[in-house]
Amino acid sequence: MDGGGFRSILFLRDHLQTYPYLPEYTKLSLMQVYAVFGDPVEHSLSPVMQNAAFSALGLSARYLAFRVRRERLRDGILGAEAMHFGGLNLTIPHKEAALSIVEPDENAAAMGAVNAVAFRDGSILGYNTDGLGAVRALEEAGVRIAGVRVLIIGAGGAGKAIARQLALSGAEVSIANRDRRRAVDLAAAVGGRGYGLSDLAKLVPEAEIVVNATSVGMRAGDPRLFDGRLLREGQTVFDIVYNRETELLKDAVRAGAVAIDGVPMLVWQGVLSIEIWTGRKAPAEVMEEAVREELRNR
Numbered sequence: 155m156d157g158g159g160f161r162s163i164l165f166l167r168d169h170l171q172t173y174p175y176l177p178e179y180t181k182l183s184l185m186q187v188y189a190v191f192g193d194p195v196e197h198s199l200s201p202v203m204q205n206a207a208f209s210a211l212g213l214s215a216r217y218l219a220f221r222v223r224r225e226r227l228r229d230g231i232l233g234a235e236a237m238h239f240g241g242l243n244l245t246i247p248h249k250e251a252a253l254s255i256v257e258p259d260e261n262a263a264a265m266g267a268v269n270a271v272a273f274r275d276g277s278i279l280g281y282n283t284d285g286l287g288a289v290r291a292l293e294e295a296g297v298r299i300a301g302v303r304v305l306i307i308g309a310g311g312a313g314k315a316i317a318r319q320l321a322l323s324g325a326e327v328s329i330a331n332r333d334r335r336r337a338v339d340l341a342a343a344v345g346g347r348g349y350g351l352s353d354l355a356k357l358v359p360e361a362e363i364v365v366n367a368t369s370v371g372m373r374a375g376d377p378r379l380f381d382g383r384l385l386r387e388g389q390t391v392f393d394i395v396y397n398r399e400t401e402l403l404k405d406a407v408r409a410g411a412v413a414i415d416g417v418p419m420l421v422w423q424g425v426l427s428i429e430i431w432t433g434r435k436a437p438a439e440v441m442e443e444a445v446r447e448e449l450r451n452r
């Protein structure tokens with residue numbers, strides 16, 4: 155299609171209300187497409203959440219999930235750019251590999267992971283909204299971060315993003331990981347301290363905020379990372395697992411601690427993605443309700 159034809163389509167897409175007589179399939183083809191790439195991706199909550207946001211914003215847009223194999227990520231991203239997608243989210247296993255395909259901003263480069271991609275004037279730009287999403291989730295719950303002792307369990311993709319963002323927000327960060335070496339390396343990068351999981355019995359009672367950034371708890375029957383009786387009133391326990399109520403969160407409630415699940419982080423990283431793509435303020439409450447409703451129905 156020549157440039158003139160494409161501009162007409164963009165014009166039509168932005169003025170769909172003016173053309174109510176267009177057949178449904180034409181309207182669909184004029185919609186701005188967004189997507190999440192992952193493998194597996196079937197259970198992603200992002201389409202439900204982001205489509206609820208686009209509807210509430212009145213945008214003519216559709217958000218889809220695509221299973222993209224690890225070795226085809228470059229093809230997928232370049233294809234999305236060629237087809238004028240509005241933007242992408244990336245999930246397991248693509249967040250780190252994307253660094254060599256897109257131009258990461260300073261934050262994504264420092265975190266070593268990209269979870270949001272924007273296409274702008276021929277450039278493919280990479281961002282990381284996971285860390286800021288976690289900070290926003292804590293702030294929205296009224297939890298203070300600056301000057302506070304935070305224990306992050308996990309040094310994978312999410313752990314890295316959260317550790318960096320919390321350190322930037324002024325927290326005193328300790329990181330414990332099954333592979334202790336990864337915790338020590340991450341701690342060195344963010345100015346914190348690194349430990350193995352055997353140190354948790356000492357670290358948990360000392361922390362004011364305990365973050366689970368491992369995948370432990372995603373499956374019913376997963377063993378606990380530590381004895382729940384180590385938790386106490388006055389602490390905040392933030393478990394970023396979002397697909398079920400974890401034993402850790404139940405332990406936190408029993409101990410009288412503030413318990414925050416992974417849904418608000420999921421929502422805020424999505425809110426920030428929409429802001430990057432469209433410049434619009436996304437409706438966090440609508441998005442959270444869509445996610446919780448979907449989880450209730452699964």
Ligand code: NAP
Binds near residue numbers: 311395417419
């Ligand atoms: P990842 O890069 O694969 O990292 C996994 C982490 O979990 C590593 O620290 C790993 O330790 C640890 N781990 C795995 N199995 C363990 C076990 N049996 N015992 C102790 N530690 C174990 O994954 P990720 O992307 O960071 O994601 C981690 C979790 O966060 C997932 O549940 C994901 O769904 C969730 N998440 C939530 C959000 C949100 O918005 N709420 C966003 C991103 C991720 P080793 O280094 O020793 O292997």
